[in-house]
Amino acid sequence: MHPAPPVIAFTTLSGLGFGLLFFLGLGLPAVTGWVAFIFYAIAYALAVGGLLASTLHLGRPERAWKAFSQWRSSWLSREGCCAVVALLTMGLYAIGAIFLETHWPFLGALGAALSIATVFTTSMIYAQLRTVPRWNMIPLTPALFLTLSLAGGALLAGQESKATGLLVLAGLTLLAYWHQGDRAFDTSGTTIASATGLGTRGQVRAFEPPHTGTNYLLREFVHQLGRKHAARLRVIGFVLAIVLPLLCLALPVGGLALKHALAGLAVLSHIIGVACTRWLFFAEAEHVVGLYYGKR
């Protein structure tokens, strides 16, 4: 699949933003006033920024509002609805925290649940697609999105012990996702033989593509460029997203300033690392339509 920057930015940033909102909704940390303002500003910048980035990916962004209508059948529509309701609920909760110095625990819990549900709906947009075996792994794909979002949220919320545990969990999920994903296409049962229905007659080989040039399908679904760097990028992504933040958290340092600097480094490294693994999430995903072109 073509690793389109808007989609990578969207899943990375809004995942982190909603992860942070989840912890804020639970009162972790139970901040008020100016401090709360900064926390919520970061969370909303990430969540809303990600959502806006995703609209850049649309052919007709001016009609994006129409996407709220099909929540009964479409995960993409559910995601849009869920995101808006989560942002509104947490917005109300934030007003209480920032201006009234009060926390409404029920509203916060509801907002937290909606925030994490939004991440789940995002993951299901990909996980539902049978046409992309590497994504069509339930529960691994949703687990990957959820653990990364929670780990990033905990890091941003300064919940050190929780962040450590969640980072380890996210790291393990990522490894499992890669391990199983590498086998997904071959075990999906879709081959050039089933695609053409000619498999019983012999070995099928794509002889001539429909056109000498490229097309939308090849550009969108058969992204082979850069896959050769996949192994290296996995290591880089894993180190930046998981290992380095874990080290930053584990280092026994004294000064508050140093501690904050390390926390900042952990967050930054985590964001870049997650973006890197998200790039791989798309670039490594193979769509079955490639089979018609004799490609993967």
Added chain:
Amino acid sequence: MTDLPTETTRKMGLVIDLDTCVGCHACVISCKGWNTENYGAPLSDQDAYGADPSGTFLNRVHSYEVQPEACGTDPAHAAQLIHFPKSCLHCEDAPCVTVCPTGASYKRVEDGIVLVNESDCIGCGLCAWSCPYGARELDLAAGVMKKCTLCVDRIYNENLPEEDRVPACVRTCPAGARHFGDLGDPTSDVSQLVAERGGMDLMPEQGTKPVNKYLPPRPKDTLAAQGMEQGAGDIDLLAPLLAPVTEEAGGFLGWLDRALDKLPGGQS
């Protein structure tokens, strides 16, 4: 809502005969011709006369080579080239419809045709992601999703002569490799053709339940095998046709032939 209808009254679709398709691409051209001028946004091209041309097509013809396995009685079976037209299969369980967030993609209850309402489409591309067959293409100029409409603006069009009320590709195919009809009616011509020839689904494991069916190629290349059975090895198919019809020339040329023969030194 883009829920799928539980049942459609009819299941209109195509039956494509892989045995007779000669890969001429006439259906590709007539499809693009009709559909760029009629239903919805035109099918745009990018850099059409430049170095890297590409464009939106609703029907594309692939070609595959099938190499049968060697076996004892048939150690060197010839490979077969199969031309393979592909357009939307108007699936009964169309994933492209249910993933659509706007309701722009829908399946009609009356005839099962899968269509895109272009004024609702936001061009998110998710429906194309969900289609295993590559039947949907996002038009780069219009920013909306394009797909085969089964020429919905031809098949019911009373302004067209009756013989033209079939999809453009079906009407144009010089080989008669494309058939159009109601696959939900077991007595229809297309259903009988499918039953007779063992029509098949593409990627049945994807669970889309395509309406369009493909007729498998009939076995070919048996002449060489026959030759081998007779111990004749390679036989020349055309040899009998090239044998002279008559040894004796008649008419004027015959007279000339004989006259020249009579001249001294004529008959060698």
